[in-house]
Every structure is written in C-alpha cells, then in structure tokens.
Amino acid sequence: MQVNMTVNGAEVNEEIEPRHLLVHFIRDQLGLTGTHWGCDTSNCGTCVVLIDGEPVKSCTQLAAMAGGHEVTTVEGLEVDGVLDPIQEGFMQCHGLQCGFCTPGMMLTARALLNSNPNPTEEVIREAISGQICRCTGYSTIVRSIQWAADHETNVSLRSAS
C-alpha cells in the first residue's frame, strides 16, 4: 500500500506492507536510524517520535497510521545547523551515556516544553515515566530538560510541530 506523510518537514510517499510498524518504516525504509527499537511491549520508549507534536511509541503504531500526519524524529530536532535547546541541555548536563534511549527522551522533552515551558521536576519525571534509561538514573535527564527550559529559544520548529 501507499503511505504519504511529512517526516521532519519533508513530504514522504512510500510503498509499504500494511503490517509494517512505524519504527521499522522510519529506520529501514527512510534510513533514519536515530529512532531506536528497544522492546516489543511499549514499555521502554526508546522508539518515541512525535506525531503532530505528540510523543508516540513508534513500535506500537503501524506506519500506515501515520499517513497524513507530521512525524518528527530526532533527526528533525536540529534546524539549519542550530541544535534544539533540548539537545544542548542533554550535552551540558550529561543527560546521556550510551545514547540509546536519548532520541526518545529528547522528543518527549520537546513535546513537554512545547506545552509547558516551565515544568517542575515532578512534571518532568511524570512526562518521561513511560521511557526507560538504564544508564543515567534519570537525575541528569531531569536536569537536561530543566536546562533546556531555561535556555528555550524561539526557533521552535518545535512549537510548530
């Protein structure tokens, strides 16, 4: 079947099997390997992408379901060579170690800051609670998101998506 969607601002028209999961479509067909796969049960959240600005576990959606929607992956966070403050925050605050969960964490954080520019620690922890990080113990991820909130710029693709 044919699927049409916008991925990181670009129109995508692709032929897919109806059963293809969005995560495999993004990784294998579009070659955007920044989106990772980590479990089969929607528990780990390493596959999170934004669909119309909302964080979604792409291992739990069929690619076909994203048809007609705007998808943002980690590759879409940097715009014209300018990092999203979320990306900068994760570097500044050691919010990543192996980097495997990081794309999903950053996209959830982006969605959070778009809807709540000044989240409390409690709100941040709640927002990322559907995702697992095995390396950081989460404190530095929380700090990274707080750093981004303190350094938010207007280059928001961000609020656009």
Place this chain on the structure above:
Amino acid sequence: MTTTATTTATDTATDTATTTATDTATASEEETTPDERPIGFGRLLRKEDPRLIRGMGQFVDDVSLPGMLHLAILRSPVAHARIVSIDKSAAEAHPNVVAVITGEDLAAQGLAWMPTLSNDVQAVLATDKVRFQHQEVAFVVATDRYSARDALELIEVDYDWIDPVVDVRSALDQDSPVIRDDLENKADNHIFDWETGDEAATNEVFERADVVVSEEIVYPRVHPAPMGTCGCGANVERVSGQVTLWCTTQAPHAHRTVYALVAGLPEHKIRVIAPDIGGGFGNKVPIYPGYVCAIVASLVIGKPVKWMEDRTENLVSTGFARDYVMKADIAATKDGRILAIRTNVLADHGAFNGVAAPVKYPAGFFGVFTGSYDLEAAHAKMTAVYTNKAPGGVAYACSFRITEAVYLVERIVDCLAYELDMDPAELRLKNFIKPEQFPYETKTGWVYDSGNYEPAMRKAMDMAGYAELRREQVERRARGELMGIGVAFFTEAVGAGPRKDMDILGLGMADGCELRVHPTGKAIVRLSVKTQGQGHETTFAQIVSEEIGIPPEDIEVIHGDTDNTPFGLGTYGSRSTPVSGAAAAMVTRKVRDKAQIIASGMLEVSVADLEWTKGAFSVKGDPSKSVTIQEIAMKAHGAGDLPDGIEGGLEAQICYNPENLTYPFGAYICVVDVDPGTAVVKVRRFIAVDDCGTQINPMIVEGQVHGGLADGVGMALMEIIGFDEDGNCTSSSLMDYLIPTALETPDWETGHTVTPSPHHPIGAKGIGESATVGSPPAIVNAIVDALKPFGVRHADMPLTPSRVWETMQGNHTPPI
C-alpha cells in the same frame, strides 16, 4: 610486602586524610562553567555526545550492507525436552527464505557446540535436547526481518518432555534429572565446589564469640536488560575469507580470538567491530549462539547476515546475573566488635556454565565478602549447580560477583546491629579497617590497595543529616508511620587483573594502548577496551591530555575495532580505567620521555636539565627557553637530525599488566517510606559518597554512580527473573521484568572523597559498578529498618508491595 610499598601506602593515607578533609564538596557544589575546557582532568563535556544527540550514532542494528539478509532464531517453548524431530520443509518453501539451519546441520560442520567463557560447552543450536526454555533450536535466514520471523512459525519441532530442574535447592537430589547428559560420565547436576578462607580458624572464633547471628540471604536472578539488545551483522567474503563482524560486544579482541579458536577461522582474517553500543552492564561480554549462527549463515550463503534479538530473547536467553542462595553467619562480641563471617552458598548457573570470570575464580571475586571490616577470620564455601535455566551469572555491573559479596556482608552486619540493638552506622564505624592498616590483606587473601573509610562514612552521615533522620524516625514511628534509614558501606575489587593470576580462556587480562602524536601536535590513541556509554572517548583523551598537555579535543580515541586497536580483554568488571586507563597514561609517558630527548636536542641542553610543565619542556632555571609538545611533534617528524639513537616519529605502544586490583569504596545511606496500607516503598532520599581515587572527569563519575543507584532501586524493589515450576520464564518481557523509571527513583545526592590507588599510574580506581554493588543493601536495609516495628530482621529482594506486605504479616518467603 616491601617497605617501599608500605611507605607509599602510608603516604597515600596521609594525603587522603588531607584531601578528604578539604575535598568534601558534593557534586552539585562543584558546578563549573559549561565552557570550561580542562587540559587533562576535570569536568569536560563528552566527545561522544554531538553524534548521539543528533541520532547519528551507529549502533549494530544501524549497520546495513547491500544484499544483507536477516536471521531469526527458533527457540524452545519448554525448559527440558528431548528433540524427537524437526521438520523445516514448510519454512524452506517460504518465498523469502534463503536458508533454514538446525543443530543437526551445524553438527555436520562440527559447529553445534561452542565453549563458554568458563571452559564448559554450550549448544549453538540444540541437537540432542533442549535444556532451558527459549534455548536456540534452529534459525532462518530470509530477505527481510518480517519474513524471517514468519518462517519460524513454519518449523515444526516434536519434543519429548523431561521433568525440569527449577529449584536450585533440589538440583543435587539423587532423583533429580541429569541436565548435562552431553558431558561424559555426568551423573548429577554438580558443576563445582569452591572455598576460601580458613574454615577451622573461623569455626574456632564462632565457638568463643558472645553473639552469633545467622540468616539465609537470597540474591535472586536478575538481568542487565540494556536498552539495546544483543545482535550482530556478519559478512564473510567468499574469495578472501575475510570475516567482518559488527557486534554488540564489550570485549571485541577476546571475541576475535575465541572465534579463531572455536571455528578454526584464521585470526588475521577476523575483524570484530563494536560500534556504538546501547548499554552493556556485562550482558555483552559472552559470545552468544546468535553471533555464531550469523557468521555461519554468511559463510554458507555468501551474503551479509544480520541478527538482532528482540526484547524477550534478550531477557530469556542472554547473560543473567546473581542467583545465589547464601547462608551467612556473623560472630561478634557483645559490644559490637565483629570477629568473623562465614557463608555457605548455593549458586545457580543455569543449563551451561557460562560465567564470564577469570579462570582461577569460578566464584568471581566473591572472596571479598569480608567487606570493609577488620576480621579475625572468615570462610566461604560454595557449590554451583546446573538447572534448566538460561546460562550466565556474571553480569549487571557485578564486578565479578562482588554485588553478591557486598550484599551478603552488608545485610548480615545489619542483622547483627538488629540483634545488638546498635545503630548500623556506629557498628560499621567501630569495625572499619583503619587507614594505617593499608595495604590490608583480608582473611581471604585480597590485598586492598588503599582506603580511608571513616571520612566517607562520616561525610555520608553529614550529607544525610543522619542524627536528625533518626530523630524524625522516632517521631514517625510514634505516629504509626513506617520510615526506614538504611546504611551500607562497600569495598570493591576492580581492574582485573594481574596476568599471573587472571585470565579468561587462557587470555591474560592485560590491555594494550597505542598513542601517535601527529606532526601538528594532534594525537590519536587506540584502546583495547570498548565503551558502552561510559564515555571512553572523553576520559581517555583526558588521560592522555593530562600526561602530555595536548588539549582533549585534539586527541582522537579509537576503540572497538580489532583491526585498528591493540589487543586487550575489554570493558567489564570496572576494569577500563584501572587497566586500560593505566595503559593510556603509561604509553603517554613513554611518548613524553621520547619528546624530552628531542626537546633536549632542540634546546641544546641535557635531558636532565629539562623540566616538564603540562604541554612543554623548558630549561631548568630559564623558563623562557622552552618548546611545546606541538613543536616537538613537528621536530620529530620534520627536517634535520634528531639526537643520537632517536628514530623519527612520536608514537609508542605498550601493554599494561596491572600490579593489583584497585579497591574503590563508598558509603551509602537510603531513606524510605513504606505505606502501611499498601506496602508500597518510596525511596525518599539516597545519599552516595564514593571514593574511586583520582577522578578523571567528575561529571562522568557522577553519571556512573547515578546509573548504578537506579540499578539498585530496580533490584531491591522490582527486578527478578522468575520461573514457574515447569521452568517457564515468567519475566520474559518488560511488562513483567520491571525496571525503574523516573518516578521510582529520587534525585540522587552524591559526594566523594579521594583516596588514590598507590599502584595505579594516575591513582585512579574503577567506578562503573560501585553503585550497583553498594546500593541494593542500602535500600533493603532501609526497608527492613522501616519494618522494625513488625519484628522484621531480614527480607529478600525484590521488595515488591506484595512481598513487603507478606513480610509485614510475618509471612516472608524467599523469592526462589
């Protein structure tokens, strides 16, 4: 022990006291400006991050080659059964399937079995029978990953059920089925007996002790569950015979050699590349059947083949951790002087003995169960057995079984505190090895290199506000609330290890390092170890930078590619900094020594007349006459003569054989609240004071500690790989194997003291596993403390609400 060594240690202890007294800031107080870029040690943003935050890392599953095929593994649905027949015809008929291979097919090539890292053998694909649920039985290679998995369902296997051995306690019963009938003359499920310490001396101390406390302490089976599962991409070039394996391995060089020894592949034709790895924690040390299957498939088919586990496969078949049932006794005087500890351990190693530990240490470094205390005697006995469960045992940041050892000693010390009605912090302070006793040889023969325990304990107590917490606890208890304060103090033994004692499959545990300084003064350093998130590309650049004064950003770190790095045993057991980090420092000193000779020629003075400040040699007494390392590098590669006997170029390679292990330590305090109505445990605070000697990058050290503390919350509260009576794994997905999220973990409070290692060139010790080792007892001790009003002295992990509730009702049962 030589006088020199003793002197050094005494000096260290003195230095430490000074350092500790002055260097007691908590991590949050040490914030430096983000733009600060140290030359050498200090907080430095990671060199790995720019690619990872852009989604431009390259993990194994990201490797894609033209024509690459996909491999999927058929696994046994039962724990113990004879294979009667396998019908693969329907799978072979699938239009997208290229090959279907069974154990019988592999046996024809002599590849159905492979050695484990403990000199046992493990089936690559089962031939005679399956020995654990989800064991590998056959594999399919297809043009895409969906078709490969579709075809698995078309393979029909007829199994003849055998009763499984699930309960470790009954594994040696006479009527227990023999799991390993593949081994010649094997009539039981026994693997090994092991002991350490002096049994007679220990029993003598117990006989005269005022107080003896005994407890059975279970450390249940858990799993590292890294976010990235295991997998590989194999490409065997038909004409040249070159094998390239992109693999999730923490030990690429060791893997290469094992493939050469096992499969008879010529080692110079094997290249193992470990690209970015989505966490390891020991899960990515062993060689798994899937890797061998992918190599065989590529060899047979002549195309690149990729195999990636799904999450279930990772949890049910790859290296688990722990699974020790430990009977522990502690002897003390009535005023709280600890005299001796003894233990008797039953170890569940699963269906194949796949422990990744040095050969002479079948129980890993469990011998450090004497902990941080000055004992009169100690003794441990252990029996390891086969059961119908997945193989493994040494993983999940355990530092070769030190997790189990530290949990044992820190739990039994708390049981003693309970019986003596003593404060657990005071009891520990009373029994610590004193700073002047280092280097300290334990009653089980381990020589602790350096330590200064009391300042670390005092600092943790200060940070926690320990006395105030105890007062608060009294008030809350009076109101019927369940607040607990848990204390744990650990000493680790990391950095395996001296090659006279330590090898894996005959490979000595030393590590190579090569440094090249280019003409313009930029450098490239090549490591044998492999990061899985620990930040080696940053910290190793900092080590070289500290020694030679080249800024870290001008130093490229190459690792994870056997064709392009020197041999070494890899990253696990917190050994990277103790061994490979030492190699990096020593190779840099070797280069610097050569640079000094070249500088003497450039400045026309003798070598002895030069002094080194970071980045330049200058003439003693005349600092205006100096040459920078960059100028020396150009001279080394440039025109004109060099001093007599000096070759051109500025590079060196070494192999570092550590003199001893390093012994990091730490004091942890945990505060929990248990809901009396629901038995839900909330970790309110966690204070961790770690001492890993010299810190290369405090930001990364803090990160390593944080991660381990979260592991501790997982193990203490929720993680367990469980089995039903038929041997079915009941923790086969992340729906059932629970891992802490941001909601179950507190904002960690960390601090440190600095007691350098006297034998490590930069005084550093390992830190990667300290918190995973030290935090579970702190949390369990806190929960048991909270339950003191119920008369609870011990409770086994995982302390889920239901298990805590049962404990409150007096119905506590071990988890296995």
